[in-house]
Amino acid sequence: AILLNMQRTPAGETVIVPRNFKLLEELEKSEKGLGDMAISFGLVDSGDTFLSDWNGGILGPAGTHHDGRFYQLQVHCSEQYPAVPPQVKFVSKINMNCVDSKTGTVKKEKLQAMRSWNRNMGIEQILQSIRMEMCSDQNRRLRQPAEGLTF
DSSP states (O other), rough: OOOEEEEEOOSOOEEEEHHHHHHHHHHHHHHHHHHHHHHEEEEOOOOOOOOOEEEEEEEETTTTTTTTTTTEEEOOOOTTTTOOOOOEEEOOOOOOOTTTTTTTTGGGGHHHHTTTTTTTTTTTHHHHHHHHHSTTTTTTTOOOOOOBBBB
């Protein structure tokens, strides 16, 4: 189910749902566990009224060198979100072609969901895209740092 944040009124006008409404919708969906069970995300601080800083988690896909690992990420939704994708940074050390090897930052130009970003996408789509990237030919067999290391 795609969360729509561009909706049409009965008169046919396009209405853009405000940033916080969209993020509250994403938060509610993540808390109910309705989405992909291999990924998770939630607010760092439940008192964050701007809904800017999120923790993310990705369970490494089977059949890859990520299998059985749980990766922690930080997701930051700027004031421009959802017009622009969130900034995503791995906390857990990982070796992937779309992740800066020094900082853990996900490179926007290397991740499909960030390259083709639109307002109807959200944190879930970004985390799913990263997980799919773990299965790609470039990444599935890359040697990984020891488990438990962080950036």
